[in-house]
Structures are given as structure tokens and as C-alpha cells.
Amino acid sequence: MNLHDFYFELPKELIAQDPLEDRSSSRLLVLDKKTGEMEHKLFRDILNYLNPGDCLVINDTKVIPARLIGSRKNTGAKVEILLLTRKENDRWEALVKPGKKARPGDIIIFGNGELKAEIEEIIEDGKRIVHLLYDGIFEQILDKLGEMPLPPYITHQLKDKERYQTVYAKHEGSAAAPTAGLHFTKDLLKNIKDKGIEIAKVTLHVGLGTFRPVKVENIEEHKMHSEFFWVNKEEAEKINRCKRNGGRIIAVGTTSCRTLESCADENGIIKGKSGWTDIFIYPGYKFKIVDALITNFHLPESTLIMLVSALASREIILNAYKKAVDMKYRFFSFGDAMFIK
CATH class of the missing domain: 2.40.10.240 (QueA-like)
Known part of the structure; x- marks a missing residue:
């Protein structure tokens, strides 16, 4: 599979430079990973797409002013x-x-x-x-x-350091934010819990490998940088219980997704563990535990667009991205979100 297979045209003006005042008011593109059907909502509407018995998995890493x-x-x-x-x-x-x-x-x-x-x-x-x-x-x-290590495509000064942190950030160690989580507010998380959705926490400290370009034409030759993660036994049991009971495992962000897939065995069972992962997920990968994904819109030819193309398909993802560009969705870290269900 070639690098250029994951290219799309993105006008510079669609790269979000500043976070919205209300985290949950960003737009949400809801994508059916099997049919490619799309709906266009606000992020707070995610509540309507989560079912009692589902498990939302969040990455509680905290960005340091590195x-x-x-x-x-x-x-x-x-x-x-x-x-x-x-x-x-x-x-x-x-x-x-x-x-x-x-x-x-x-x-x-x-x-x-x-x-x-x-x-x-x-x-x-x-x-x-x-x-x-x-x-x-x-x-x-x-x-x-220290200053927050904003990605190179963000040129504006960040007025409030906390806007590059999730509201549930806890364990310091990341050089970049798990940006899919930036859309959640404490109120929205409470509403999700009150609806009967389990929230499980994992930790993966995000490194700058997230932003490193893929430099090889054959993507299978790309080497991911290792990142440290851990999942404790109690959180692992929440995830396993959801799976046993027929609920969906919904990863918030590619970092949560990579952590889960690094921890799961071939039967989709998570064990409490810690270590380093350099897992590279691209089309052809068979997901062991993740059923759905909340994520932002990613860079062309990045490992992140390859990951989402593994969960849906390259054609469905690129078609959704084209629609997002046409509808002027906001891209990257401070941009809008997608729910791949």
C-alpha cells in the first residue's frame, strides 16, 4: 500500500488555529464504517449515539509544558x-x-x-x-x-494552557494532547455516565512520533516510535465486562485505540499491564477489541489517517474527508470530530 493512497487536498484555512470557547460545540461527522453513510451534528450530540452498556475508553495522560x-x-x-x-x-x-x-x-x-x-x-x-x-x-x-508544545501547524499563541488539556487529564508525561478528548466537558461526561455508559481510563503518553511524517513510499516499511502506556486491572475489567455483556468498546482517540489494541489478546481480552508500544495500524489490520472510534480529522498521508482507514476503509474515509472539506469542517488538533461507528 502506497503513501499517496492516503493523500487528500486540504485548504490551509481549514486548519483550526484556536480552540472553540465551548469544547462540546465543535461539529461532529457521524460515519457508518460499513455503509459510508454520514450525518452532521454537534459534538454534544454524541450522547445520542452511545448506548447503555457501551464502554467509552479515554486516555487520561496530561501534557507537560515541555x-x-x-x-x-x-x-x-x-x-x-x-x-x-x-x-x-x-x-x-x-x-x-x-x-x-x-x-x-x-x-x-x-x-x-x-x-x-x-x-x-x-x-x-x-x-x-x-x-x-x-x-x-x-x-x-x-x-x-515551559510552554505547551503545540503542533507545528498551529501558529497562533495559546492563551490558556488548559485548553490543550482534556478535562480528565491526570498523569503527566505527554508531549502532545490526545486531541479527540478535547471535545468533552465535565457535564457531557456526567450525562454519558448517567445514561449507563461505562467510562474506562487508560494512559498513553503521546510522543512527537504522532506528528512525524511517513517518509517511505511503501507504508509497511514505516517504523513507529515507541510510547509508554499502562492499563490497571480495575479499568481492564470494566472493558472486559462490557465486551462480555455485548456492549461496544468505543475508543476516544487514536491513542486510546492503540493502547487497547496493544493490550488485547487474540480473544479480545484486556489485561492490566504497562510497557512500550510501537503498534502501527493500517488497512488490513484486524481489530481485536475496538468497535468504534471518536477522533479528529487528521493530516494527509499520516499514520493517523491510516489507522482510521483500517477501522472503516480507505475509500469510505477519504470520501468522508472530501465531504468534510466541502462542508468546511475544522481540521487537526483544535478542529472538529468524527465518530466512526
């Missing part, structure tokens, strides 16, 4: 560090710009010196291992000095 702007100790030159994955003893895997001048031994200073980063080594894809030096509580220092 973008740090500092200067080199010796020269004062501006340096940007994007923290990706926390290792041990305050060591992080990170992206550094400009990378060519970030050599082992260099010291980067942030703020008034409350935080420093020593470049320790250069690793694959030009990334660095950096050792962070500080006095006090790291999370407080990062919250003061």
Missing part, C-alpha cells in the same frame, strides 16, 4: 529544547534547536538560572539526552518556564 526557550551559557545564543521522554535521574530524551550547535558538554540556561540543561549525548534521529539541573520541585519550575 517547550523550553533558553540560552547557551557561553555565548548567550537562543536555544529551544523540547522534552520528549523522561529517563532516570532527571535525564530526558529531547529535541534541541538549533541541533547542530548542541554538543555534549554544552549548558543551556532557562529563566534566571532556576533550570539548566547539560547536553550529555547525541542519539538517533538527531535527538539528545539532556540532564536537567535545578533546586526545588521540578513540576513547579517547568510550569513556570
Whole structure:
């Protein structure tokens, strides 16, 4: 299967630059994955498409303000560090710009010196291992000095950091938000629970692999970056109970979907576990547990549009995307949503 099979024309003006004031007022394209039939609603109408006994699976990861702007100790030159994955003893895997001048031994200073980063080594894809030096509580220092690592296609300044978090974000560690969850409000989640729909939580810390372009023509040669996840036993049992009773497992976002498919055995049973996943889902993949998906509109030729094309079909997805473009739906992280049922 070729990369260009997942291309579609997207006018730049349809890339959402700002979140809506009311999270649940975004538009919702409801897509039947078997017939391709479409309905056009508001996101809060998702309640009408969820049935008692279904299980909604959300990713409760929390984005950290991982973008740090500092200067080199010796020269004062501006340096940007994007923290990706926390290792041990305050060591992080990170992206550094400009990378060519970030050599082992260099010291980067942030703020008034409350935080420093020593470049320790250069690793694959030009990334660095950096050792962070500080006095006090790291999370407080990062919250003061760091910025939200918005995707490169968002050029507007984010006025409120919380708008790039889901209302249920809990476990810090993501370099990007699980954006399908941004549409939910606390009131909408309460209404969903009151209707008899189970809500189960999983955690996958989203890495920047989400935004990395596929560079190979044959998509089967693409290698996904690993991301850390965990599912505890209690949440796994909620999901398994729903499946046993004939309910649907509805993943909120591609990250929840990938977590579930990484944890499920061949019989569609979830076990409480943690680890790293580099699962790559594209057409031809046989889903083990996910029945339906709430998701945003994704980039052309991305691994995310390949995943949704595996759940429906490439033809049905591209036809729905064409309709979304024609109807001027808002695309990407702060954009509108799709429910593939």
C-alpha cells in the first residue's frame, strides 16, 4: 500500500488555529464504517449515539509544558529544547534547536538560572539526552518556564494552557494532547455516565512520533516510535465486562485505540499491564477489541489517517474527508470530530 493512497487536498484555512470557547460545540461527522453513510451534528450530540452498556475508553495522560526557550551559557545564543521522554535521574530524551550547535558538554540556561540543561549525548534521529539541573520541585519550575508544545501547524499563541488539556487529564508525561478528548466537558461526561455508559481510563503518553511524517513510499516499511502506556486491572475489567455483556468498546482517540489494541489478546481480552508500544495500524489490520472510534480529522498521508482507514476503509474515509472539506469542517488538533461507528 502506497503513501499517496492516503493523500487528500486540504485548504490551509481549514486548519483550526484556536480552540472553540465551548469544547462540546465543535461539529461532529457521524460515519457508518460499513455503509459510508454520514450525518452532521454537534459534538454534544454524541450522547445520542452511545448506548447503555457501551464502554467509552479515554486516555487520561496530561501534557507537560515541555517547550523550553533558553540560552547557551557561553555565548548567550537562543536555544529551544523540547522534552520528549523522561529517563532516570532527571535525564530526558529531547529535541534541541538549533541541533547542530548542541554538543555534549554544552549548558543551556532557562529563566534566571532556576533550570539548566547539560547536553550529555547525541542519539538517533538527531535527538539528545539532556540532564536537567535545578533546586526545588521540578513540576513547579517547568510550569513556570515551559510552554505547551503545540503542533507545528498551529501558529497562533495559546492563551490558556488548559485548553490543550482534556478535562480528565491526570498523569503527566505527554508531549502532545490526545486531541479527540478535547471535545468533552465535565457535564457531557456526567450525562454519558448517567445514561449507563461505562467510562474506562487508560494512559498513553503521546510522543512527537504522532506528528512525524511517513517518509517511505511503501507504508509497511514505516517504523513507529515507541510510547509508554499502562492499563490497571480495575479499568481492564470494566472493558472486559462490557465486551462480555455485548456492549461496544468505543475508543476516544487514536491513542486510546492503540493502547487497547496493544493490550488485547487474540480473544479480545484486556489485561492490566504497562510497557512500550510501537503498534502501527493500517488497512488490513484486524481489530481485536475496538468497535468504534471518536477522533479528529487528521493530516494527509499520516499514520493517523491510516489507522482510521483500517477501522472503516480507505475509500469510505477519504470520501468522508472530501465531504468534510466541502462542508468546511475544522481540521487537526483544535478542529472538529468524527465518530466512526
